[in-house]
Amino acid sequence: MDNLDIHASTKALMNPLVLNLILSYMDAPTLKSARSVCTLWADLGASFLGKQVSVTFENCCRKVISKSKELDSLRPELARSVGLIMLPSHCDWVSLPKNLIANLLHVSHHVVELDVTMSSKFEPALEQLWRMHYFPNLLHLTLTVIMIKVGYLSLSEHLSGNYNANQDDEEDDVEFVVVTPKIPQFLTLPNLKSIKLVVKDQNDMIQDRGISSICQGLLNSSPNILHVAINASFYPDFTPCTKLETLVYTFIRFDDFWVDEEVYVDVPKLTRMLDTCRNYLTRLTLSCDTDWELAQPPILMLPSIPNLMAIEIMDMQPLGNFLHSVHLPNLTQVTFSGYNNGYFSLTDIFKNFHLPHAGITSLDMETVYFNEVETATKIARLFPSVKKLRLKFVICEDETDFLELRDTLGSFATWNLTSALVEIEDVCDSTYVRAVLLGLVTWKALTPIAVKFVGLDGKFGPRFVLNYEMEEILLSCRSLRWIEMSRFRMEEEKRIEFEEFIEEHALPITLSRWEE
Template identity: 30%
Template sequence: MQARVDQAATKLENLDLVTEVTMEALLNPLILDKVFRSMDVPTLKRVRLVCTVWADVGATFLGKKAHLTFSTWPEDTGLTSFHHKLANNIQLRFNMTCFCYHICTCSPSLTKLPSNFAIILPKISEKLETLEFFGVRAFEPAQEIWSTYYFPNLTRISILADGDDLDEKQPPRPEMAEFRLLPSLKVFFLEVSPVCRKPSSRAVMSTICQNLVNSAPNLEEFHLNTNFYLDLTACKNFKKLTMKHFDWGSDQFEISEMTEMLESCRTTLESLTLDYIGWDDVPYAIIERNLYFPNLKHLRLDDYDAGIIKNSLNVTNLPKLKLFSLSSLDIDNMCIIFAMLDSHHLRHTGTTSLDIDCTHYPEFGLDVEAGRKVVNLFPAVKELKLKLTVEFIIPYDQYFLALKETMQSFGNWELACGQVEFEIGSYSVYGTHGPYDHEFGSLMVIAVLQGMAGWRGLTKTSIEFTGNLWHARFRLLDEMREAILSCRTIKSLTFTGFQMDEETKDNFQTFIGEHNLQISATD
């Protein structure tokens, strides 16, 4: 009897020991650190409710993955207290509801920082890593922050300002645009509505942003979406620039300013994206520039900006260029590949990755010639991303013949990785959708596959076809079967948005299984 009692006591002691060890593990910050780092934001929020230890450890990761939002909206009371580790990423939203006519008479509170944020800012300024401004309607919020507080760990700033409202505000005194040093700032996003036309407003916002850049010697990445430009000379480690520029009747002057900005970061720049936004064609003959970037590795242009660099796209001007991206700004312009590359004549033998996104609208077979020209201009391409939006047109015969020949013209590269996407556009020459014609999608697929059958890099290439309600009924015609089998070595083939009746689905799945094809289809 005593033996059984002793045995039971021992089991209880062991159970207590196991429980104690388990509790120690569950409260060990090192173990929790490894577990919590893989959790998403909703899960982190839940586990922080378990106990104070979990709340503390979880706050570290939640603070990095999520953001706190403060607002000037009257009904938004905001946070009055929170764990200091959550103060990594802050988002400020300013009330953009304004019904004033011509001259804004809104309460001054709308041009100041959210009150709760202003209270806690002195306590968290040294912990902040990212700071985002949304709906900025006045200069004061930025001045109040930058001229007063020190942000040694701030790595990312984003400012979205309403240019129309800025025009109605009184500009601040010049000394209010001074900044304290931002030693850790790496990324800067700036968007000011293009309706900010008042010279004084433009000048003040430009000065504020220029001072911000001058205070960030380690800035590496700048996304600029506005109608003024900055000098980046002070940023010695600058690597990536994304720039949207607007056409408001002063193209030549703005392009000149843009060129000066590019020159200021010429030797360090590794990635450049140019997006032109405007109503009229850019006068290329006037604004063409001979650009030289010795360390540029990635260049992305839209169809308008392609004319700006013209013959700069060569191994002399861009000796380290590896990735070239070219896209059409607006598919409704029905831009063809030929027009996008018409100004380029020199080869670039160092470019190994090519990304083209535009609309296919065959006119006198020019796209076919453009395809051959692309292969000739970039003979060393190993990675290809090609996305074409195919516009609906009647009659088909000449259209699909040109599409087939266009795809054949891209076939001479020895691709290590290819990604081809075809999408039937929602716009057509007949109106928003044009007349219903369900045959169009299937005939498009046949033409594309026939054109790609002889590609040298077919085994490393994936194709995706995206249809729509008006022109995309999938039909398993004999020509479709033959076209698919001619590309049977392709890495993968995907159909999305094509209409299929049940009989066609069953026959298609049987066909795929019989030939062991890598094909997927979803309605």
């Protein structure tokens, strides 16, 4: 091998693309040896090694568990992405393992990502983790808490943790006082940028008080937090989070064991929570179930959020008159998702919106369709600057009028769209395809528009009829970006004719999951 060949081989082995391919085939011992070659190999090999090895710590009398795929010693510099699973052992210990605590002293400074899954019994141990250990380089934290199910005990027993199986049932009525846990003081997390908190299996109002105080402590200790996602049943105070940009908040509805009723979002508390971060947020996502058995469900009225640019509201009703330029002056992107699942229409969403917002340029809506011409006209008038549109209608078979559907789509013809996707689901008759296309053909430009039709799900999809009227409207829509039709029925001979018609006229139409 001459010098030129050696140079080429060396250059190839220092190419990250080539190295990543080679390293992906190595086992843990080989990777460990390869990382000693040079700094580049060490850096690239670390991620592959991290996927193959783990160190398991347990309490009780057990030592560190070693398996064939695990390292026989813990290298602190490798501990950049750490997953910690804290579940009760057979002897019911709920403290952090001593060998884990000892290693955390060396590891914590290297951790960049930390993913904790834990039983709620470990809440004191979790507090200890943040009180005693410093994570200066932690960027991303994910915390999943699995609530221990409350048994058929008295509430006073549940609060105190004491239970005598032989005591009389009459003692269940003992008075009690619920003490809210103090917000713990944790060591600062100076570089933490994102927190995701998920609470699962709650069935008692007071269950989340411990984890809510820990969550608040983490927020208080994270001066540079940018992104927060919470799936829980409490309402944090974001006042300390003066750099918070993105909030994704999902209220988890649950059945309260003690009062035997469902617990829904408390709208006033939600509004107060949002008020604590109103001056910083640029993106907001809300998903909260409402109790529709109430005679007058509380109306969601957002506080003024001056820097908000994008908002997504998922299946929440009713909404107040907050979608205007005075309240949300920098808003450009609006998404209403999941309203088709709750059987809500455009009218349900927009009925309380009365003031215009010329700054909104992107609109995304998922609803059930109920003859919406008047509401569609209102939307086009209130938000005249929309450039990007996604509209998903789920058709209600018994309540859809052909002309109303056509005119509803035609109501958006005033917009100068640069991108649009129209999705029509549960189509029960091919005449609705024609109605939609007749509405779309009135829009100012067809080239940015894509359309997707999905037939009604069931044993047999709707029959597609290719008659003269259908051919005419398909030809008039030939400049659409694309049309996709799925779950329709057509006899094989007629479908072949339809495919030939599509090919002959170079129509941008694709057919999928069609049956005879």
